[in-house]
Every structure is written in C-alpha cells, then in structure tokens.
Amino acid sequence: MRTALVTGGTRGIGAAIAVALKDAGYRVAVNYAGNEEAAARFIDDTGIAAYRWSIADYDQCAEGVASVESALGPIDILVNNAGITRDVMFHKMTPEDWRAVVDVNLNGVFNMTHRVFANMRERKFGRIISISSINGQKGQMGQANYSAAKAGEIGFTKALAQEGARFGITVNAICPGYIATDMVMAVPEAVREKIIAQIPVGRLGEASEIARSVLFLASDDAGFVTGSTLTVNGGQYFV
Ligand code: CAA
Numbered sequence: 001m002r003t004a005l006v007t008g009g010t011r012g013i014g015a016a017i018a019v020a021l022k023d024a025g026y027r028v029a030v031n032y033a034g035n036e037e038a039a040a041r042f043i044d045d046t047g048i049a050a051y052r053w054s055i056a057d058y059d060q061c062a063e064g065v066a067s068v069e070s071a072l073g074p075i076d077i078l079v080n081n082a083g084i085t086r087d088v089m090f091h092k093m094t095p096e097d098w099r100a101v102v103d104v105n106l107n108g109v110f111n112m113t114h115r116v117f118a119n120m121r122e123r124k125f126g127r128i129i130s131i132s133s134i135n136g137q138k139g140q141m142g143q144a145n146y147s148a149a150k151a152g153e154i155g156f157t158k159a160l161a162q163e164g165a166r167f168g169i170t171v172n173a174i175c176p177g178y179i180a181t182d183m184v185m186a187v188p189e190a191v192r193e194k195i196i197a198q199i200p201v202g203r204l205g206e207a208s209e210i211a212r213s214v215l216f217l218a219s220d221d222a223g224f225v226t227g228s229t230l231t232v233n234g235g236q237y238f239v
Contacts, residue, residue, distance in 0.1 A: 003027040003072045004218065005065070007055050007112055008082025010035065010042035012181035013131060016207035017079055017214045018048050024215055026077065029068045031055065033082065033104075055082050055108035065115040074123060075116045077218045080109045080130040080153070085183060087142045098145045105149035109156060117160075117169070126169035127218045130157055131210070132229070134177045138237045150175075154229055161227030170226035172217050177233025180204040201234030 004021045008014040009030025022028045029049045032039050039050045049071065053064040069075060083105045086097040113128055120126030135143050136150025154173050161171040178184050178195055184204060187195070196204065213232050216222055231239060 001025065001027050002076040002218075003029075003074065004077035004079065005029050005031065005068055005075045005116075006079040006081055007031045007108065008033070009048075009079075010039045010050050012183065013176065013179060013207045013210050014079070014081040015042055015046075016211040017081060018042075019046055020208070020211035020215055021077070021079075021218065022046065022048055026218070027072050029072055031064060031068075031082065054104075055112055056103040058111045058114075061108075061111040061115050065112070074119055076120070076123075076125060077127040077129070078112060078116050079214060079218075080112055080128070082108060083131065083133075083146075083150075083183075085143065085146050085186075087146070087187075089142055090144045093144060101145035102149050102152075105146065106152040106156075109153055113156075113160070117164070120164070120169045121167045124168045126164060126167070127222075128157075128160065128164070128169065128171040129214055129217050130171075130173045132157075132173045132175045134175050134231070134233045134237050137175055137229070137231070137239055157229070158227045165226055168223070170217070170223065172222075172225060172228050172230065174210060174213050174217070174230045174232060176205060176210050177231075177236045178204050179207055179210060181207060199234040199236045203234065205232065205234055 004026045006018045009018045010032040018030045053060040130153045132153040133150040135147045139147045157173040
C-alpha cells in the first residue's frame, strides 16, 4: 500500500484529492495551514489524519514530513496542492502581497518536495504532482503574484522530471481551470459571471474532476507520464 501526502488537504480541491486517494486504497495524510474548524470537520468526515504546519517554512516542512512518515511510513506520493491568492491589480500590489503568494505557492513546493525527493530516489519510486493553475499558463489580471508562482511550478515540474526519471520518480503538474471552491467563490460575483461565460463547457469545474486526474498520475500505470502539464479547464484555454 502506497502512502500519499496532500498539502492544503482539508478543504476544496485538496480534500477531494485526499478522499479519492483513500477510496482508491492509498494510505493518506493531509497538511493544513491553520483553519482548525475545517480540519476538525475534515477529520470527522473522512477519518484521514491532518497535520498543521506552514509549507512556506522549510523547517516546519521538515518536522511535518517527519511526523507523517513516522506515523504512516515513507511518502510515495506528494501532492503539492496548498495555495493562496492575494488578488489585486499590480499597481496596488504590496511587496507583502507578492511575497505571501510566492512563499506559499512556489517556495512551498520547493520546501515540501525537497523533504521527500531524496528518499524517493533511494526507494526508486515517487510521484510528485503539483496543482498549478490555468492562470499560470495564460496569466490573469489581478494575479501577477499568483500567475508568476503558478508558472514557476510548471517550470519546476519540467526540470525535476528530468532529474527524477532515472529513479522511477514522475513529476507532473495539473492546471485546473476555475473550480467551484472557496477560492473561486471569493471572486466578486459579477467577475465570476464573466469568467463562467469564458468557459466553453459552461460551468465551473468540480474538485472531484481534479481528484480523478491526480489518481491517474499517482498510479503505477502513469509511469511513462512525466514532466507533463495536464490541463483540466472546461476548454477555457488551450496551451
Ligand atoms: N475575468 C474577466 N474580467 C475580469 C477578471 C477576470 N478574471 N478580473 C477582473 N476583471 C474585470 C472586471 O470585471 C472589471 O471589468 P469592468 O471594468 O468592465 O467592470 C475590471 O476587470 C476591473 O475589475 P474590478 O472592478 O473588480 O477592479 P478591482 O480593482 O475592484 O478588483 C480584482 C480587481 C481584485 C482583480 C478583482 O476584479 C478580482 O478579484 N478579479 C478576479 C481575478 C481572478 O480571476 N482571480 C482568480 C481567483 S480563483 C483562482 O485563483 C483559482 C485558479 O487557479 C483559477
């Protein structure tokens, strides 16, 4: 039985991924940053263990991963899902808005992957799956910080895929479009209506649709898929 860790796993896309992995027979743990209420509800509903730490902090990642591994065993599958937004037009964006988003969405990917990669090399198996975004592919007004970080995840994926290949480690990114989660619901309604009008499928995506993509990339069957970017956006943007 393989072990999976999902960051930002108590809500939204991360929770759907964690549950799908558990249902598919993986041993699963999730990480979360601070929403205790959501974490308590998630643990109650799913029985999946949730560990609190900030992925923006390298040392906390080291400790967090060590705790998960001592409970569940070495991590075979890392899903870098945790992410935040600080949407604001660039001329009003503060250095803090920039740094907060890059620290979590991009530096968090480094911090987490770095803690599991060496072990995966030794064990000759690994799956690194990073949840990037349509907005890392096409750019999005109001998201210079987020688009930069999400594009960074794609470059990271392509580079690390080349390093992992000889060791049975695949490294892939998924680029969700607009999915019905708290993050998208926080977009002003009038703007959200405009966005939905740009999606040919005519609706927001479901978190479970991203989870099913993760299941494929995590599987042994996907061993030849590495360095790829899987676009799951209802036809809103083609790369
Ligand atoms: N798509 C289409 N039009 C958009 C847009 C978008 N994503 N974002 C902003 N606009 C438009 C607005 O509708 C508005 O148009 P009009 O002047 O014609 O009315 C114009 O841009 C300016 O927007 P605001 O009046 O809202 O300006 P503001 O300064 O008050 O706020 C903003 C700017 C913070 C960027 C706000 O518009 C906003 O939050 N936009 C959404 C940005 C976005 O798409 N974020 C994605 C969040 S979900 C996510 O990040 C998950 C993921 O990976 C996809």
